[in-house]
Amino acid sequence: xxxxxxxxxxxxxxxxxxxxxxxxxxxxxxxxxxxxxxxxxxxxxxxxxxxxxxxxxxxxxxxxxxxxxxxxxxxxxxxxxxxxxxxxxxxxxxxxxxxxxxxxxxxxxxxxxxxxxxxxxxxxxxxxxxxxxxxxxxxxxxxxxxxxxxxxxxxxxxxxxxxxxxxxxxxxxxxxxxxxxxxxxxxxxxxxxxxxxxxxxxxxxxxxxxxxxxxxxxxxxxxxxxxxxxxxxxxxxxxx
Numbered sequence: 001x002x003x004x005x006x007x008x009x010x011x012x013x014x015x016x017x018x019x020x021x022x023x024x025x026x027x028x029x030x031x032x033x034x035x036x037x038x039x040x041x042x043x044x045x046x047x048x049x050x051x052x053x054x055x056x057x058x059x060x061x062x063x064x065x066x067x068x069x070x071x072x073x074x075x076x077x078x079x080x081x082x083x084x085x086x087x088x089x090x091x092x093x094x095x096x097x098x099x100x101x102x103x104x105x106x107x108x109x110x111x112x113x114x115x116x117x118x119x120x121x122x123x124x125x126x127x128x129x130x131x132x133x134x135x136x137x138x139x140x141x142x143x144x145x146x147x148x149x150x151x152x153x154x155x156x157x158x159x160x161x162x163x164x165x166x167x168x169x170x171x172x173x174x175x176x177x178x179x180x181x182x183x184x185x186x187x188x189x190x191x192x193x194x195x196x197x198x199x200x201x202x203x204x205x206x207x208x209x210x211x212x213x214x215x216x217x218x219x220x221x222x223x224x225x226x227x228x229x230x231x232x233x234x235x236x237x238x239x240x
């Protein structure tokens with residue numbers, strides 16, 4: 001529900017890097033998603049088009065981290081290193097800790113109900129409540145911020161099968177388990193238990209992956225704790 005500018009803190013914490021942060025469809029300055037094409041495919045192709053031909057250090061957060069994982073499997077020659085922060089690849093937790101996924105589904109029901117009713121503002125509010133790590137109440141957010149989240153919220157249901165059912169086949173033999181790109185998997189120390197299971201499952205499956213936990217942070221760690229996240233990435237970026 002953010003835009004490229006959300007990486008400003010990370011950019012300031014990593015001044016030696018040049019960051020390219022494309023806006024996903026229905027986010028920031030990008031055009032709205034058409035609700036016909038696959039949102040995940042559109043975001044993937046747009047990200048691939050924004051990359052240099054030479055290998056890059058790829059950093060992804062949340063759904064962007066899911067796109068980054070797909071890049072690592074389908075275009076490994078374009079990546080020099082990979083850092084994923086709380087990738088919402090719930091198929092991992094579904095395989096390893098299904099009870100946590102059931103709990104997540106209960107917590108997400110108000111969002112699902114609002115989307116079924118096409119009440120986009122309520123859907124954005126409940127989604128923000130779930131993932132904003134106890135941030136400011138919805139009514140205190142600037143109107144522009146609320147409008148941006150409401151504009152973007154319609155993309156979420158289209159990603160469900162990719163995230164929960166692994167329709168990309170990333171958990172199949174020869175995919176992530178064959179990824180040798182130097183990888184860091186990051187989560188917040190105060191994040192959702194389902195994210196802990198997801199991150200741990202990825203580290204267990206990827207042969208060149210290590211993990212980092214950002215103390216006191218939740219899902220929005222790169223925004224709330226950019227210095228800590230940048231510090232955790234230091235060794236990975238030095239290797240690359």
